[in-house]
Amino acid sequence: MVLALPxxxxxxxxxxxxxxxxxxxxxxxxDTVTLSLxxxxxxxxxxxxxxxxxxxxxxxxxxxISISGIDAGHRVRHTVRAVGAVxxxxxxxxxxxxxxxxxxxxxxxxxxxxAGGDVIVIAGGIGLAPLRPVVHELLHNRRRFRRxxxxxxxxxxxxxxxxxxxxxxxxxxxxxxxxxxxxxxxAWKGEVGVVPTLIERVTIDPEVTTVMICGPEVMLRFxxxxxxxxxxxxxxxxxxxxxxxxxxxxxCGHCQLGPVLICLNGPVFPWSRVGPLVAxxxx
Amino acid sequence: xxxxxxxxxxxxxxxxxxxxxxxFVAGCGRNVHYAAGDRILTQGESAHTFYxxxxxxxxxxxxxxGRGGVIIDTLNGSDVLGWSWLFEPYRWQFDAEARxxxxxxxxxxxxxxxxxxxxxxxxxxxxxxxxxxMLARLQSVRMRMLDIYGPGSPS
Numbered sequence: 001m002v003l004a005l006p007x008x009x010x011x012x013x014x015x016x017x018x019x020x021x022x023x024x025x026x027x028x029x030x031d032t033v034t035l036s037l038x039x040x041x042x043x044x045x046x047x048x049x050x051x052x053x054x055x056x057x058x059x060x061x062x063x064x065i066s067i068s069g070i071d072a073g074h075r076v077r078h079t080v081r082a083v084g085a086v087x088x089x090x091x092x093x094x095x096x097x098x099x100x101x102x103x104x105x106x107x108x109x110x111x112x113x114x115a116g117g118d119v120i121v122i123a124g125g126i127g128l129a130p131l132r133p134v135v136h137e138l139l140h141n142r143r144r145f146r147r148x149x150x151x152x153x154x155x156x157x158x159x160x161x162x163x164x165x166x167x168x169x170x171x172x173x174x175x176x177x178x179x180x181x182x183x184x185x186x187a188w189k190g191e192v193g194v195v196p197t198l199i200e201r202v203t204i205d206p207e208v209t210t211v212m213i214c215g216p217e218v219m220l221r222f223x224x225x226x227x228x229x230x231x232x233x234x235x236x237x238x239x240x241x242x243x244x245x246x247x248x249x250x251x252c253g254h255c256q257l258g259p260v261l262i263c264l265n266g267p268v269f270p271w272s273r274v275g276p277l278v279a280x281x282x283x
Numbered sequence: 284x285x286x287x288x289x290x291x292x293x294x295x296x297x298x299x300x301x302x303x304x305x306x307f308v309a310g311c312g313r314n315v316h317y318a319a320g321d322r323i324l325t326q327g328e329s330a331h332t333f334y335x336x337x338x339x340x341x342x343x344x345x346x347x348x349g350r351g352g353v354i355i356d357t358l359n360g361s362d363v364l365g366w367s368w369l370f371e372p373y374r375w376q377f378d379a380e381a382r383x384x385x386x387x388x389x390x391x392x393x394x395x396x397x398x399x400x401x402x403x404x405x406x407x408x409x410x411x412x413x414x415x416x417m418l419a420r421l422q423s424v425r426m427r428m429l430d431i432y433g434p435g436s437p438s
Contacts, residue, residue: 031434083434125432155432182427184354186344189382191357194426197419201359216431222422 014249017056017100018044022093023075028161032126033091034068034079037099043074047104049111049133050240050268053078054248056100057089064245064263065090066130066214067104068162076101079129079161105248107268109212109238111137117208118147122223124195124215125154128161130240130267131214139174148175149202153195153215156181157188176202195219196226206231212268214240217278224271234272241266241274258283287312290388294335294361296412304405311394317381323364324379330367331392336360339385343377352378356420363416368392 024036044053047067055078056062063086069077082091093099111119111134119138123131138148150169154160160179170177178198180191191198195215204227211227213220220239227237243255243262250264258277260266266274277283288309291297297305315334317323323334323341338360344352355377358364364387367375373392399406 153432155430159432180357182430182432185350186342186352186354188354191359192342192354193356194423196426197423218426218429218431222426 014102014105015247017054017062017102018042020076020099020101022095022097022099024077025093025095028079028163029159031083031091032079032081032161034077034162035090035093035099036069036071036075036077037101038073038075039101040098044076044101044103046070046074047076048108049137050109050130051104051106052130052245052248052267053101053103053105054245055080055086055090056102057086057093058098058100060089061086062100062102062246063087063090064105064248066240066267068129068132069136070133079126079132081126102248105263107266109134109240109268114210115141115144117145117210118149118205119145120149120151120202120204120209120211120227122151122195122199122211122213122215122227123153124219124223125159126161127213127215127219127240128152128166129214131212132162132165134212135169135175139169139172142174146208147203147205150175150177151195151198151202152177152179153198153219154179154181156183157190178202194222196222199223199226199230204230204232206233206236209236211237212239213237217242221278224275228271234275235270237271238268239271239274240268241278287314287388290314290337291335294337296335296361296363296416300408304408307398307402307405308390308395308409311391311398312388313391315387315389317385317387319381319383321381321385322378323381323385324375324377326375326378328375330365330373330375332365333368333390333392333395334364334387335390336362336364337386337388339387340382341385342380342382344380345377356423357382363413366413366417368396369410369413 019040020037023038026034052064052066054062055065065078068079080090082088184192245255245263246252248263250261255262288305341358342354343356344354347353
């Protein structure tokens with residue numbers, strides 16, 4: 001895994017948003033939107049899967065948003081859930097609107113380091129957003145990996161983000177995809193239950209398996225516990241953490257989790273590093 | 284051809300039971316098959332069977348007036364279906380339907396209860412296994428109660 005922003009690189013510029021234009025907007029669920037952004041002038045550096053950008057809704061504020069798509073021509077996609085003033089403003093942005101972008105920041109999933117082995121991608125809710133580029137990379141370089149499994153959990157079938165795309169991954173049969181929801185009617189053909197229950201249905205060769213997990217922290221904890229219980233070493237389990245990221249460059253300390261800063265040392269961590277920290281309420 | 288004892292010995296649920304216990308339990312079991320769409324259990328009906336799924340998928344649902352059947356859980360190969368046979372009043376609490384073709388071992392609950400009454404040690408081992416399954420399902424329900432993907436969860 002790499003740090004996007006070595007300490008000696010453009011520390012001042014890292015705090016200045018670059019103007020990007022909204023060139024596409026897709027409504028994923030009732031409260032979640034994917035924005036396609038193109039640079040108006042100088043683009044930011046090409047992000048790696050797992051990194052995040054700070055998105056600035058002009059006049060409203062700035063929030064960290066993971067990168068859900070890395071396209072040609074410096075186009076990036078961000079999938080935003082409307083939960084506060086800034087994210088609501090971003091979700092409301094139509095094609096042609098301008099937003100500010102700083103980044104990319106943080107550690108990536110280290111997909112390359114999983115080559116030659118099995119990969120299990122586990123997403124809960126909008127946690128699929130930062131893992132979507134991972135799945136793209138796995139599909140693009142399919143032969144470099146052995147078994148690839150994607151497990152997706154959501155509240156209901158209607159609340160699965162990238163629903164059409166997940167169905168196409170499933171249909172392609174190039175990777176194994178299983179979906180589960182908390183609640184469903186008889187029309188739903190996937191599973192009903194929480195994400196950790198899917199893990200017991202997956203073949204795991206712990207010595208060669210890399211696991212990448214993103215979702216609400218409760219889901220991370222239960223899912224990591226299930227994976228560890230199957231014999232996967234904590235170093236091979238990577239999770240993306242979320243905290244109150246504000247500066248993105250490790251200066252302000254708002255995203256501190258004990259000895260680590262989520263924006264600088266994360267957001268992607270091996271479970272061996274953050275597992276003991278998330279279990280502590282005082283952090 | 285595999286016997287019922289052979290089949291259940293392969294299942295996690297019965298792991299750790301000695302051959303004599305497996306044979307004892309297998310005496311209450313028989314192979315069953317359901318086609319996709321078949322109703323396996325019906326809410327309110329007498330519960331005198333438990334199923335150890337070998338393959339296929341089953342939806343547990345609860346009928347809610349105005350909403351129809353709401354699926355509350357899905358079970359797959361090696362899962363256990365049904366524990367109402369263990370406790371009075373021995374009535375199914377939910378509906379269960381095969382979502383795809385299902386192969387299972389069906390155990391006669393009355394036969395099992397009788398054997399467990401006669402062999403308390405075996406009864407204890409079985410109840411321990413059911414308690415483990417129940418605990419896992421309870422944890423799953425508790426997690427869902429948290430509504431971790433619901434409104435107000437982080438973006």
